[in-house]
Amino acid sequence: MLSNEYKEFYNQIIKKIPENIIFTDELHTLAYGTDASFYRLIPKIVIRAENSIQVKDILQLASSMNLSVTFRAAGTSLSGQAISDSILVVTSRNWTDFKVAEDKSYISLAPSLTGAQANNILATYGKKIGPDPASINAAMIGGIAANNASGMCCGVSQNSYKTLKSMKLIFSDGTELDTSNEVSKNAFRKTHKEFLSNLKMYAQSVKEDEQLSAKIRKKFKMKNTTGYSLNALIDFEDEFEILQHLIIGSEGTLGFIKEVTYYTVEDYKDKASALVYFTDVNEACKAVTKLKLAKEDKKIVVDAVELMDRAGLASIENDETMPSYIKEFDENVTALLIETRAKTPKELDIQIKQIEDNLKEFSLAKELYFTKDIEEYTKYWKIRKGLFPAVGAVRRIGTTVIIEDIAFPIEYMAEGTLKLQALFKKHNYTEALIFGHALEGNLHFVFTQDFSTQEEIKRYDEFMYDVTQLVAVEYEGSLKAEHGTGRNMAAFVELEWGAKAYEMMKKIKTLFDPKGILNPGVIINEDKEAHIKNLKPLPATNELVDKCIECGFCEPVCPSNVLTLTPRQRIVINREISRLEDQEHNFEKAKELKELYTYDGIETCATCSLCSTACPVGIDTGSLTKYLRHEKITPTQEKIANLITNNFSTTLSGMKLGLGVANLTHSLIGTNAMKGLTSTVRKISGNKIAKWSEHLPKAISIDLKIEQKASDLKVVYFPSCINRTMGLSSASKEEKQLFDTTVELLHKAGFEIIFPKKIDSLCCGMPFSSKGYDKQAKIKSHELEEALIKASNNGEFPILCDTSPCTKKMIESFEFKLKLFEPIEFALEHLIPNLEIKTINEPITIHTTCSSRKMGLHEKFIKLAKLCSAEVIVPNDVTCCGFAGDRGFNFPELNQSALRNLKSGIKNAKYAFSTSKTCEIGLSEYSGLDYNSIFYLINSCSKAK
Template sequence: MQARYQAILDQLKTFIPKQRLISDPLRTLAYGTDASFYRLTPQLVVRVENEQEVIKLISLANAHALPLTFRAAGTSLSGQAVTDSILVQLGDGWNGHKINADASEIRLQPGVIGAHANRYLAPFQRKIGPDPASINAAKIGGIAANNASGMCCGTAQNSYRTLASMRMILSDGSVLDTGNPESVEQFRQQHRCMLNALGSLAELTRSNTSLRQKIEHKYRLKNTTGYSLNALIDFGDPIDILQHLMIGSEGTLGFISEITYKTVPEHPCKASALVFFNDVRTTCEAVALLKATPVAAVELMDRAGLRSVENKPGMPDFMRELPDDAAALLIETRAKTAAVLQQQIDVICASLIHLETLRPVEFSTDPDECARYWAIRKGLFPAVGAVRETGTTVIIEDVAFPVERLADAVADLHRLFQRWEYPEALIFGHALEGNLHFVFTQSFDTQEALIRYEGLMDDVAKLVVEVYGGSLKAEHGTGRNMAPYVELEWGTDAYELMWELKQLLDPTGILNPGVILNRDQQVHLKNLKPLPAANPLVDKCIECGFCEPVCPSRDLTLTPRQRIAVWREIQRLERSGDDAERLRQLKKDYDYQGDTTCAACGLCSTSCPVGINTGDLTREIRHFHNESHENTAAWIASHYGGAMRLSKAAFRIADTTHRLIGTSAMSGLTRGLRKISGNRVQQWTPAMPTAAPALSATRGNHSTGATGQVVYLPSCASRTMGPMRGAADKSSLADKTITLLEKAGFEVILPTQSDGLCCGMPFQSKGMFEAAEQKRNELNRVLMNLTRQGTIPVYSDTSPCSLRLQEGLDPALQLFDSIEFLDRFVLPQLIIDPIEGPVALHVTCSTTRMGLAEPLKRILSACCRNLVIPEQITCCGFAGDKGFTTPELNASALRTLKDSVAHCSEGYSTSRTCEIGLSHHSGIEYRSPVYLIDQCSRPRQP
């Protein structure tokens, strides 16, 4: 590390804990990537938790003349969230929100994920205006700093237009809260010169007729190229000008520490229609007609885009037979009531009646059908990513044209694609605003490829600016990607005005230099991200970061995106033979950062646009490392019943010791043993289960079977782990499950020799694939026999096991996870008397992956009037036995749990191992929903 960075690091250590200061080669490499196609490796990553830390950091950066780049979620596409200096990342301290009395405003800290803000507002039928495609991952700080918009946002509901007030930290460390009159007055006194200069620039801009008219024209369209110069003509008060300049400034003018949005309606009634036209021109004529109708969104898709998804499951057959110039519009309308919605549908249909469509215009209000329509639109970007050649990246550009010239613009773009040989390029976008995205694949590994990309971008810039007077960036921000073209788009006067604003607000130039404004006309062709082949399991990764919010290790070590980025570099070094020492160090560090602390839960696949499960890569790496242990694994698999009896004995010994010496002494003893053993002794907690009692094979044969028969498959965990010491109910999960099933009228059938049965998950998670398949195949044979070749349903009581079994059992078997079986077959047979609560619910990663989160919430809501689902908790990180062997992963994943459920007396989940960590870190007992259902239910039939 350079001396200047070491000096600032030493000073930062005096007020920021070392775990939030990252300077090692592996993690700085990992943080060198964002969703763009640029890579810059920071010298230092600082995770800040509050304003005071930001202020002190800015002061040190000024003193050392070291640039700072602020990053929220890193989902930006134009290279604005990477740096080779100091990267500043938001920690947990930035997740606050407050809604005013009538929900007309919401105050948000920059670390709040956009979708979470909308979840807070949902009970009031309100939402924030911006709706970027990345809203499930993007954070408010980035949404505001990039003036991100989206499909329904347009220009009327973006951050600039819905800003109520803002709290910001400027480059001199001063704080301004525009919603606080005292703060405003103090700032006016202390920054009089700055505000006077802003006022003067605004007056000069308004008096420059040609410049003012250009600004007015630019912001009739969606536009995020350069700074928000419209602030200089829209507002007279320099305070208003300043806070609106911060919108879209990409962290180059200051740090947004809080923003208050004016909220917008979220109407409950929605309808969508997918309308196909013979040609693009007619499609664009339809857009112009729809602009005057009550539509919420109009998304255009060209033939190349439709072709990229036409063979996907669920796509209509006729899509494959569309003409070569065909295009489609996805139209959505929203209203407060069904009656108003129908009126709006009638108006929209009437506007299109004189245009020829390939199929009749039909709106649907069915949520599932509408979801299928939107799946077509949302599948366009990942469709290109999924079929690209390894080593290439996916580029999504973002332009805007006057709506009345949209058809000609689309035709001209297609001609450019042909000229520069991008046959796979496709166009889609928010047509109502003239905002088009075009997507293509690009390699940067040869000079010829670089020249081709440069040529395309130069021609696109001239087309958009000189021919159509459009925007080169409509909603993705300028970044490094479009910085060389800002002057072309805006002209010299406006461009130099932007430089004056930068100099006024960041005179030392420490805030994200080179972004938005850059004198280097080749900056968009430098520091391009390499995407070398790493493993077919992850080679399609586009490093968008959508996976990061759900990863349990995201604040401990690496995220899925970062694991893939580092593994790519390791594989590149392996093949090239370059820098053997660096390779050795990266591999050594990856063992803990990438492998040991990966829960391999697969939640990343649920939010990945191309469906990548980074856990598959982790298991394959473990398989390679554990090859020498395959024989041991096979022996354990063959003697699994004995292994389970040993586990039960260990729980019995631990519980007896706990009872004899007490919790405090037991904690101290086990902590000491773990430390002495170099963490080889597993972690013990007071939530550790007791040993489960033996389950008799005749235990479940007492029901009349009035409802039917069911084979009950208790998992390994259910068979070995009883309730924790001090549990409210001493019954084992297996006993409680049988009691409940019998109460609902089922005849319960148990495997006669269940001790040795296993789904294979314990072996699979460690990469011991042969032993895992051995156990699953063995269980398959037992179940086929027990269910009479699949005629009797199987009830699986542990969600992770259910997921693994569903992925590999004989299709004839009717295997149900406990959630689905309880929801579909058990609850209808019971009368539920709900408790008041509040009770906490943890949705396991396997539950989410099986699509059973909503049924689980439905079950708990039926049994409890006050259900609490902690906002920031995804996978708990216990990951089978990692809660014992790598307890820091579980602790990090659940670090916010205790405060979230402090008012709850009990919690529920569907995995016995997960419940250990949940109980330990929450301070309340977590157990299966079966206990709650049994507690508050009675049979319908006496």
């Protein structure tokens, strides 16, 4: 229940902001209130802001009522800076405007674009943004700027602070400022004359204090995100430059970033990386110091040096992509992952040689080897980026994984690292490991922590005290190099900076936020125990997802991420349900939360499992949803499923009848009338009747009696049950059904086709397993396997299924080793070599299904498409289509949500292709194009050799 003040806020704000993006219920406040840190506060109200007008309205109302507001972008922050027990404003994923300068020297970005999206926009021009955090695929621009997030290559020269051009801001009272616009600045000068005067006065006082100025310069030569960006006070004279650079790294405590404009940096395509194994950490750290000094003297070009200690290597040594010899290293071996980039291949070779020469004096555990192979060095970097979550995945269930983020002056890095390892032993953190951006002296150390007892909390507190003394006092380093102060280090800001600098930070906070309503408790916090309060529980819920550390890397690829919940949020809610169920007095509360979860968590999950491809440890939340669907199956539903399983061909006949009636009605009354009629009927039924679309296929029956010649090339063709039932839609411009096109294409390539017996009753089991009917899925899968074993002469002949998701299900379910192919790989391996291809000049677009992506076929699909067309468009912001088998009929809002960016991403395309009929229905609906199987394209641009 909301208190009176929040009720009043709610009643006022719904007059200005749509009610459907404001949440006060227990499910959504918990789901949105969780970030990647090990802290938790539950907001009273969550608002998913779609634009700056809404943010302004929120701030003006909150300011008038003295209610605090916290801003959240992607929630990948690790220090507790994106949580709130008041009003949480989450920037909507639809807030993604951008503008690239004509000369490509800068880019203006809305707060909800991810770093990866920004770089995808700039990639065409050989540019990128400077910041490159490990979370760049998930982290949003608003958060990247607000935290001054840096990363592996940008160092301190290309972070947000150094590459900032201008900003559009909203202050705590709702005032707006565009630092690139003279009209806006002049208006601000009039309304905030005293503000600007005080800001200049603060800057002048710091500049006149030689000791403090020297300290600021020294500390910002390193990576440093502890406290405010005091370097703004000495780096600039212009008050607006000072202002906007103070906003960088302010973690939402000084204002809201409506838009940020970055100067772009060069993105060289010629790269080389090496995993260099040193005999111990001391040797590795000394090598880093030498590389850093050589880089500063311009004797070498090195873009990144990432350190991984032996514990870090141990955490990934069983990864199948890693060399087997890592397991044989002794306990002292430490690795440096080194990358260098160049304008030309020739320059790259010179740079590699220079780095190799610089490392000759050091003792190595393995011979130095640089690779230019993209696939090989991408694996190295993927593993490095996944170190933090990987440690979390092997933690004891119920414990928290903590990542601390420090920086030593480079000359003390070896010494400091050894002392840090000694602290691990002193406080019995035996599993702790170290990795980080060594070229900047920036180290991350990761360990697991149990917060369930006061004794364990005390151990953590004592350890952190020793760490802060070592880093901030003994070596005058940074307690937070790039992860932001948050609640994690707010209690130690004064320790690191001293009383004088800390007092200036408090003045800055008061100047920007006089009522103290913006993200209170973050950066400035007088509670010396803030770092050990509001700790997040991570109870066990299901072994399918218990390894999750709630990092949020999965969220951008989820088709329901703007509709209902994300994979991370689904896991958060399931953990809370399990926690409540373990407490007898909360059992009813758990039941209520389960009911709330049904639509948001279960019904609108596509079970596409793309989350597992983005998760560093492969957690598949789709599998959890299937498990939960299975749990909800009633005895009556089980009987119906058994009936369908045992009478599958009859069921398909019923489907054809339904399709026939729908299409006949459509032909009689027309498209608009059909849409109106079915929409009304669906609404009356409470959305229980499936949605009709003009792209709904017509019913078909395939004829297996085909004329063909005997051939040494034989293939077993299994048309999926979908393609045996559903043909072309009335909106399609194609003339032949997919079955006929596939047969024609196979014959053209010289194949003799074999069909499995009793094909009418065969199914891979996918329609059953996706709904949780595991037993029935296994029955159908086994029947199909037996039929294909016989048809392929015990696996002698390749087997083609014309639908990618079905093929993946077969590969996963079958016990007998068969040569199973979906359209992409079959075309590349068996069709293209036997055909003459004439590339068409018209632009096409392709959609790689979730199943194809998980089978590693995305790049192969692009390759195949480029063999057929001179211009292939692949929309960057479309992953899963959200149709999810038949879910697109019953929950079309999921399909619409997933494909919201499709039309704008393929606007120049003339033809569209994929490898799954149901996906193609949804893709056609929201693209304006007629999507069909890639076999249509291959058939139209090929002839027999």
